[in-house]
Amino acid sequence: MKKQHLFTITAGMLCLCATQISAETLDSIAGSWKTFDDDTNQPAAIVQISEKNGVFSGLITKLLDPSAPTICDKCTDARKGKPVMGMEILSNLKKTGDSYSGGQILDPDDGEIYRAEMKLKDQGSKLDLRAYIGIPLLGRTQTWIREK
Template identity: 45%
Template structure:
């Protein structure tokens, strides 16, 4: 009887270790999946007219559960690092575009983020904004609109590694 319990305990210990390991692996997979579907990260924007890469935008958590996005690099050959937002009409008027926060106030609403604003530094206009990820978090659909979401346009940004 004592020998059976020892084997049983050893078997139970091995089974418990396997369950813990499987749980840790599954937890890691779930965390990686959740992280990959998060809009937090660096995204390559695409120019609407030329279809060419335009800039890199870094989306970060703002500390209050929301998201912000900042231009961290221009990708066009004619981009100048000292370019300013001369068309902006708010506090960003004549500020450097590089380093400028263009997305703010985004709050999670289910599988998307909504309630924020996005600035188009080319024309200085500020739009309401909603975003969501696609393709396992590798693409970010960014919709800027006036009033209701139907009155707007979407861009698809690509995650950078």
């Protein structure tokens, strides 16, 4: 009888911990995100966002669009001529209140580097990315979907 009671308590604690970890994950932009092509609205890539010392960055881990460039020929920085797979396209984002700002994002399709702001939506299942040059008013917004 004691073993069953101990098992029940242990199982309950594990469920509680799993729920807490899941809630914390949805409160952060860290994780895998499906991006979409602006023109076709078709899935374009998977970006893995990670955090180190309060700074968020993102790497392309999978290309979903067969027509997307595999080499960043239009890049103008050190990424020129490098494979898009594994490339860091998002850098230096920091959490400010309920959004993330101060960072940059590279569009491998045109080689442009934009300022970036992000905000979680729908209990952390969606991420609005605002990419712009100069001021946020002069930009575009994409919605990324969290990968399960």
